[in-house]
Amino acid sequence: MADNEQQPDEHIDEDDSADDKAAKPSPLKNPRVRIVLFIVLAAAIIGGVLWYVRYQSVGKFMQGTDDAYIQADAVTISPKVSGYVDKVFVADNQQVKAGTPLLQIDARDYRAQAAQVEAQIDVARANAQGVRAQIREQQAAIDKARSDLTAARSDAAFAHAEVTRYQPLAASGAETREKLSQLVNQARQADAQVASANAALTSATRRVGTLQAQVRQAQAQGEASRAQLQAAQVNVGATILRASIDGRVGDKTVRIGQFVQAGTRLMSVVPVQQLYVEANFKETQLGLMRIGQPVTLEVDALPGVEIHGHVESVSPGTGAQFSLLPPQNATGNFTKIVQRIPVRIAIDAGEKTRRLLVPGMSADVTVDTRSAKGSVQRIKDEQEQHNERRSEGRNR
Numbered sequence: 001m002a003d004n005e006q007q008p009d010e011h012i013d014e015d016d017s018a019d020d021k022a023a024k025p026s027p028l029k030n031p032r033v034r035i036v037l038f039i040v041l042a043a044a045i046i047g048g049v050l051w052y053v054r055y056q057s058v059g060k061f062m063q064g065t066d067d068a069y070i071q072a073d074a075v076t077i078s079p080k081v082s083g084y085v086d087k088v089f090v091a092d093n094q095q096v097k098a099g100t101p102l103l104q105i106d107a108r109d110y111r112a113q114a115a116q117v118e119a120q121i122d123v124a125r126a127n128a129q130g131v132r133a134q135i136r137e138q139q140a141a142i143d144k145a146r147s148d149l150t151a152a153r154s155d156a157a158f159a160h161a162e163v164t165r166y167q168p169l170a171a172s173g174a175e176t177r178e179k180l181s182q183l184v185n186q187a188r189q190a191d192a193q194v195a196s197a198n199a200a201l202t203s204a205t206r207r208v209g210t211l212q213a214q215v216r217q218a219q220a221q222g223e224a225s226r227a228q229l230q231a232a233q234v235n236v237g238a239t240i241l242r243a244s245i246d247g248r249v250g251d252k253t254v255r256i257g258q259f260v261q262a263g264t265r266l267m268s269v270v271p272v273q274q275l276y277v278e279a280n281f282k283e284t285q286l287g288l289m290r291i292g293q294p295v296t297l298e299v300d301a302l303p304g305v306e307i308h309g310h311v312e313s314v315s316p317g318t319g320a321q322f323s324l325l326p327p328q329n330a331t332g333n334f335t336k337i338v339q340r341i342p343v344r345i346a347i348d349a350g351e352k353t354r355r356l357l358v359p360g361m362s363a364d365v366t367v368d369t370r371s372a373k374g375s376v377q378r379i380k381d382e383q384e385q386h387n388e389r390r391s392e393g394r395n396r
Helices: 002-021 031-059 108-172 177-238 351-356 373-396
Strands: 062-070 076-077 083-088 101-105 241-244 249-250 267-270 277-284 294-301 308-316 340-348 362-368
Touching: 031 177, 031 267, 076 241, 108 177, 277 362, 294 340
Parallel strands: none
Antiparallel strands: 062 277, 062 362, 076 267, 083 101, 101 241, 249 267, 277 340, 294 308, 294 362, 308 340
16 A cells, blocks of 8 residues: 555656756757857858958968978099098088188198109200200301302302303313313313302202291190199199188088098088078979969978968979989870979078078978969960961961
8 A cells, every 4th residue: 555655756756857958948949149240250151251251362372381391502622632631620510611621631742743843844945945046056057158159159250260261272172171171170170169058058948947936846745744734733723722602611520640531521611691491392383383472381390380482483304304313204104293393492591590491491481472463364365366367377
């Protein structure tokens, strides 16, 4: 009986809880909730519209990449001549100016070579002077030969005159024919003396030409030796290696006493004041990129710091084209891959910022291409006009 009496109370409690649930209002019927939801929805719509408008006007013209690195046109320091390193004037990471001595190679061998060539020049000069002295002697010999020729001609003329004078006498019997024969023989000998004197004069004169050729030969040897001396002096000067640009010494591997070969890389001079960024953009990003467009840089070493710059130049080919083994897409199977093109970006930063930047640092680059947003349409118009002209030409 006790159990039966408690059952009606439980049914009464269940009915009361069901009535309470039915009487509780829905949150959506609350005006405040509706206002909040409306505000949130309106804010979302407005935010989406603003984002779309900004994307269409600004966002889609911002081309960015994280495949970018700080670079510098570093100069490799290599010797022109071989030898032992005598002195090293700079330390690792030292700042240097153009013309600053970096190291010196032992120059004794090259100075000895220069002295040897100087001696050859002196020998050539002495030879030329000796031959000139022979030419002066030969001029005296020419004068003597000319005098001998004059005397021989005079004797020949006298001998012929005697023959002419004695011929009538011999014919008349006043003089013997033996005397006439002697005079004729003397005239012939005089003619031979004239020919001999003339040949001696010719030989002496030609000897001058030979000596002058020897002078020119000695002068040519002197010129060749002077050229060798200049080369030897260049080698002597090349024993001191100097910085060709302003920058900072890096990658120094040379030590005193080390033997270095010509062309061996000993160190580098990095122009830290002339840094730039090489950003590798996808080819699909370059349609609106132009030289001079503003660039925003963010270097990993300086998080949160925006560095400004501008597009300086665009590579004339993709990175793959300048690789050691460029791709040959005409062979085998082909899979199209988006290529990347290096873009050089000048850094517009202050002195304090540049001190913290070194080649090889990674950077995020964003280029503002809004200045060229109308160029695509102009290219389309130009192509349409070109196609129309081609069609007109075919119809004709």
